[in-house]
Amino acid sequence: MGTRTSQRTRSRKYNVRESIAGYLFISPWIAGLLIFTVISMGWSLVLSFQNYDLATGASSPAGFENYRLLAEDPNVLGSLGNTFVYALMAVPLDIAFALLLASLLNGVKRGSGFFRLVYYLPKMTPGVATAAVFLLLLNGNSGAINNFLGLFGIAGPQWLSDPVWMKPSIVLMSLWGVGGTTVILLAALQAVPKELYEAAATDGASRRQQFFYITIPMISPTLFFLVIVNTIAALQIFDQAYLLFYRDGNSSVPDAARFYGVYLYQQAFQHFNFGPAAAMAWLLFVIIMVITVVQIRVGNRLVHYEGGDRP
Incomplete structure (x- = not known):
């Protein structure tokens, strides 16, 4: 009984180490996904409802004004x-x-x-x-x-x-x-x-x-x-x-x-x-x-x- 328990413990530790190693190997991809995709998409969604000035970095709420401008711009269609x-x-x-x-x-x-x-x-x-x-x-x-x-x-x-x-x-x-x-x-x-x-x-x-x-x-x-x-x-x-x-x-x-x-x-x-x-x-x-x-x-x-x- 004790041998079987120790085997399960070693197997569990081995699986944990394997999981940690796997996540470490894919961590650059995860970081890139979070920084360049998830965070960027979230910021662009916020930006779509704002007036943003690149020179000063200032922004102000615009509501749906940006989307209304798209509907009025013939070049968009x-x-x-x-x-x-x-x-x-x-x-x-x-x-x-x-x-x-x-x-x-x-x-x-x-x-x-x-x-x-x-x-x-x-x-x-x-x-x-x-x-x-x-x-x-x-x-x-x-x-x-x-x-x-x-x-x-x-x-x-x-x-x-x-x-x-x-x-x-x-x-x-x-x-x-x-x-x-x-x-x-x-x-x-x-x-x-x-x-x-x-x-x-x-x-x-x-x-x-x-x-x-x-x-x-x-x-x-x-x-x-x-x-x-x-x-x-x-x-x-x-x-x-x-x-x-x-x-x-x-x-x-x-x-x-x-x-x-x-x-x-x-x-x-x-x-x-x-x-x-x-x-x-x-x-x-x-x-x-x-x-x-x-x-x-x-x-x-x-x-x-x-x-x-x-x-």
């Missing part, structure tokens, strides 16, 4: 519209292109690791370097894309100055970084049981039928996850638009290139309207929350879960 249009264009194209690449990689027998590395490397490229490359590619007069189209007698558009083509140009730039989505989809494709394809082929199912009736349902949880994550990222677009159109500090670009994140940045760090900028941030937070809840409600009805279990 216009930038939201641009952001929604971009998200509707970018998210389906990103996932479709990544699924195409993942399907090709899934069929590679030799050198698959090399190709996975090649497709993922652009994701690791700094945004400034990527923007510099696409500034050369999308130049309307001497860009590589228009030069290529000229070989076929096609006059390429002014990608970076024509309001019609500004959002498609950013979508093209976003396709450069689909490596992360590709790797996730590749893992999902490789997890599909091969027996399902063998049984379908025995029954005479074509490759197209196998893709739509086996592959898509089996990877639908992954697709569902990617739609939510990519939608959140698309609604927060900032760096691509800023680097392409505002790189020289020019604030007189066409309205078609004014995205919500860029306009929020201008309000906060160019005009120093921190109260309205904080209100814009929380408005975007609420919009993303609502869209995510709708996606979850709709997606749970369409996604195939093994065993019929739903989250």
Whole structure:
């Protein structure tokens, strides 16, 4: 009896030491989460109800005045519209292109690791370097894309100055970084049981039928996850638009290139309207929350879960 009790005591002490060690290892992440996320979000919420003067550090209550200003500012609605249009264009194209690449990689027998590395490397490229490359590619007069189209007698558009083509140009730039989505989809494709394809082929199912009736349902949880994550990222677009159109500090670009994140940045760090900028941030937070809840409600009805279990 005494031996068993001492064993339980040693086991309990060991578990406590393991827990302490684990928390010590993740303490930098916890500190970063608290300082840069939780505390920052709380302060921005307080700031959205105040008039804040950066020069003096003084603040005064503003009530809902900052939110009322957002409702009266046409640029807020216009930038939201641009952001929604971009998200509707970018998210389906990103996932479709990544699924195409993942399907090709899934069929590679030799050198698959090399190709996975090649497709993922652009994701690791700094945004400034990527923007510099696409500034050369999308130049309307001497860009590589228009030069290529000229070989076929096609006059390429002014990608970076024509309001019609500004959002498609950013979508093209976003396709450069689909490596992360590709790797996730590749893992999902490789997890599909091969027996399902063998049984379908025995029954005479074509490759197209196998893709739509086996592959898509089996990877639908992954697709569902990617739609939510990519939608959140698309609604927060900032760096691509800023680097392409505002790189020289020019604030007189066409309205078609004014995205919500860029306009929020201008309000906060160019005009120093921190109260309205904080209100814009929380408005975007609420919009993303609502869209995510709708996606979850709709997606749970369409996604195939093994065993019929739903989250």
